[in-house]
Amino acid sequence: MPDTDECFVVAVDGPSGSGKSSTSRGVAQRKGYAYLDTGAMYRAATWLVLDSAVDSSDPAAVAALVARTELRVGTDPAAPTVSVAGTDVTAAIREPRISAAVSTVATNLEVRRLLIDQQRQIIAAARPGIVVEGRDITTVVAPDAQVRVLLVADPQARVARRKNELGETVADHEVHDQVIRRDRDDSTVAEFHDAAPGVRVVDSTELSLDEVVDQIVGLIDDQADRSVSAGRAAGVGQSRT
Numbered sequence: 201m202p203d204t205d206e207c208f209v210v211a212v213d214g215p216s217g218s219g220k221s222s223t224s225r226g227v228a229q230r231k232g233y234a235y236l237d238t239g240a241m242y243r244a245a246t247w248l249v250l251d252s253a254v255d256s257s258d259p260a261a262v263a264a265l266v267a268r269t270e271l272r273v274g275t276d277p278a279a280p281t282v283s284v285a286g287t288d289v290t291a292a293i294r295e296p297r298i299s300a301a302v303s304t305v306a307t308n309l310e311v312r313r314l315l316i317d318q319q320r321q322i323i324a325a326a327r328p329g330i331v332v333e334g335r336d337i338t339t340v341v342a343p344d345a346q347v348r349v350l351l352v353a354d355p356q357a358r359v360a361r362r363k364n365e366l367g368e369t370v371a372d373h374e375v376h377d378q379v380i381r382r383d384r385d386d387s388t389v390a391e392f393h394d395a396a397p398g399v400r401v402v403d404s405t406e407l408s409l410d411e412v413v414d415q416i417v418g419l420i421d422d423q424a425d426r427s428v429s430a431g432r433a434a435g436v437g438q439s440r441t
């Protein structure tokens with residue numbers, strides 16, 4: 201039998217608009233797992249900086265502010281939440297001003313260290329499993345995750361999805377900024393274009409959301425079956441007579 205005390209971790213990375221959040225929430229709901237949106241944590245830190253008097257171009261001051269402020273993340277995939285010093289910022293962190301500024305905070309290496317520590321604590325406490333999505337989950341935050349996926353989609357599909365989400369009134373250059381420019385800046389601190397060894401690539405360009413969820417649930421179920429077989433082969437959970 202697999203060790204039921206161990207958290208089953210599903211790590212999902214990928215570029216902007218590849219479908220990480222929608223897919224990860226769907227997978228977590230299907231499996232009864234928790235869901236951690238690490239991008240929401242970087243967005244919350246950005247909201248904090250913009251809401252403060254701290255100079256956002258001063259990396260040490262930004263990191264000190266993040267270090268002394270309580271940031272809480274709710275991991276219910278049906279209703280993920282995030283709060284900063286008791287203020288619910290779940291909706292506010294999706295505003296375009298946050299999307300435009302978040303890469304500056306997310307490329308602050310001390311902020312990354314602080315948030316990665318917190319992400320690992322949340323993962324360690326989750327039961328029976330957790331789907332964690334971001335840019336560096338398969339490589340840095342949880343390289344030992346039982347299932348690791350790089351979710352990709354063609355840039356044209358990702359831009360079209362984001363445009364569809366933001367509405368026709370949003371200018372093309374803003375959509376481009378939220379997808380292509382942000383990826384370029386974010387990829388200076390995390391590798392999410394090429395899969396690390398052992399990471400499965402799932403291309404969502406031609407797949408519906410349900411089809412992508414099906415694929416990842418399939419990978420989880422296969423891995424769980426392999427763990428049971430390995431446990432049996434090792435005699436784990438079998439009584440000796």
Ligand SMILES: Nc1ncnc2c1ncn2[C@@H]1O[C@H](COP(=O)(O)OP(=O)(O)OP(=O)(O)O)[C@@H](O)[C@H]1O
Nearest residue numbers: 215216217218219220221222361365404407408409
């Ligand atoms: N397989 C899919 N087919 C079509 N649309 C999709 C698919 N997956 C996600 N979408 C849509 O694409 C948009 C972006 O998806 P989502 O927010 O999940 O991507 P993301 O990778 O988390 O992006 P970001 O990193 O920028 O937050 C959403 O409007 C979502 O509904």
Ligand SMILES: Nc1ccn([C@H]2C[C@H](O)[C@@H](COP(=O)(O)O)O2)c(=O)n1
Nearest residue numbers: 238239240242302306334335336386
């Ligand atoms: N593990 C992560 C998660 C996110 N980021 C950065 C990259 C994005 O610009 C920003 C917001 O993420 P999103 O909500 O768009 O997924 O946070 C990162 O560097 N590492």
